[in-house]
Amino acid sequence: MNPGSNDGSYLAPESVGKLGRIGLVAGVAGLVLLAVGFATNKDQLFRSYLTGFMWMLGLSAGALGILLLHHVTRGAWGVMIRRILEAAASPLTLGFAAVAFLPIALGTHSLYEWSHGEVVAADAILTHKKPWLNTTSFLTRSAIYFAIWILLAGVLSRLSARQDETGDRRLSLWMQRWGAAGLVAYFLSMTFAAFDWLMSLTPHWYSTIYGLYVIIGQAVAAMALVALAALVLGEGPSPAVPFQPRHLHDYGKLLFAFVCVWAYFAYSQFIIIWSGNLPEETAFYASRMNGAWKVTTIVLVLLHYALPFALLLSRDRKRSAKALAPVAVLLLLARWLDLHWLVAPSFSKDAFTIHWLDLAAPLALGGIWLFLFTLGLKARPLLPANEPFLKEALAHD
Amino acid sequence: MHGPHTEPLLHGVMAEFRNPEELLEAIGAAKAAGFTKLDAYTPYPIEKVFDALDLHHSKxxxxxxxxxxxxxxxxxxxxxxxxxxxxxxxxxxxxxxxxxxxxxxxxxxxxxxxxxxxxxxxxxxxGLPRPHHPVFNVQRFVEHASKDGYFLVVESDDPKFDGPSVRRFLEGLAPVEVNEVEN
Known part of the structure; x- marks a missing residue:
């Protein structure tokens, strides 16, 4: 067996269980805060909750996307982190996300203008959009999105478990096929989910790249998560997963690429709307680039692009889990800011808002998510023993 | 005849090894002996040779x-x-x-x-393009560098360079052959 591993069993270390307990405590504390918020400020609760929900969903959905990509490309880079991705995008975490969506389903009146019949009736555009934007079809579509994601996560998890048991070579081919079909399903479903849950907050406004913008943000979140998981699982003299600098280099490069693509999509959306200069399109940026939200926009560009871009240029930083971790934490914070920047100005154009519930929601959902994630990490060996590319992935260069 | 202040006669001293492991060992020994101007030639890129010669930190x-x-x-x-x-x-x-x-x-x-x-x-x-390089003056290099030879050169601009003792040092590493590389 590989000399760098702990006796080749690749089981989760003690620290994972501890992290899970911390997550659970944080989650319960956050839920109590959310309950207080529900009793005192319902509208604010649902708005904060939507941001927190999308932030948490990004960890799972982004991991699902990267897992699908790994199965299609079969790169050795993905073998080392497959179990991390499977734990992040498991039927358990995505099932939790589906349950966690219920408050949004109950809070449509606080969130979505189009859910008010009298507003729609008085508005020609919303009346025109009514066949798509109405509560029944909104909830039906949402259920379909979760069904697709849970199905994909479940199938990939089962195939991977079967590979552990039997080592059947044909399973790799099946994973690749599901990966290809799943990528199409994931991009379509997540695009529509982003349209439904976020873009319809301002139902007159539209942007076709919006879905991709949300998707690449999720990839950033998931890759940052992978970098942090690699720190926890790869630490110590006999690490649970024997990550080498070249593995971390790959994850650092992917993180760098995702950050750049995020900036590219963000700018693509902006330059097209800016060039067109049509009032119904510019409203989105008019409320974010002038006045109350201007500083937030600048800070977002700095934290989500300029700073991580500059930091990730360094080769040495990408090759060490310890050096990569601060960038990953920064990007997870920037992910929340990006979602806050998408959601909050829809409700408060003229004043910058940040509420304590904005912090309670990611604490509650992120905490419970972390607990479920660690359960997934503990459930199976952290490397797929019968994966044909495992030897190549573990080999020293 | 070369005068006392012309270009040095030697580009360096070259030792040939049978496999990457021997070459890596030789690089380690040469670094331990205090040589700094080292270069290696292999038939295909070997990541560990880059590491050993610290070639990753380019300007x-x-x-x-x-x-x-x-x-x-x-x-x-x-x-x-x-x-x-x-x-x-x-x-x-x-x-x-x-x-x-x-x-x-x-x-x-x-x-x-x-x-x-x-x-x-x-x-x-x-330094490319460069029509000729002194290492090609060594017959074994021409024949084996692209096929099955792993070469280490201690270059003459090394502060510790001194032809005969470098030759003795490299011979001590059990190479296939040691050659002076003429300029």
């Missing part, structure tokens, strides 16, 4: 970064000068300094200058 990335910044600032500055100073033109009522419109060209300017700097800087730093 090229800094050169590319510098050129990219110059390219970005240059193109943005030119676009600003052309649109706002030299030939101000009202386009759709937008401000003269319509920076969003300059960004794509600024980005391309950064990539273009970075790419140029990468290609030209690579040639500058590695």
């Amino acid at each position: 090229l990335p800094l050169l590319v970064l510098g050129a990219s910044i110059v390219g970005a600032v240059g193109v943005f500055g030119f676009a600003y000068w052309a649109s706002a100073i030299d030939y101000p033109l009202n386009i759709g009522g937008r401000p003269l300094n319509s920076w969003p419109a300059f960004i794509p060209a600024t980005f391309e300017g950064a990539i273009f200058h970075g790419g140029l700097a990468a290609a030209l800087g690579m040639l500058l730093l590695n």
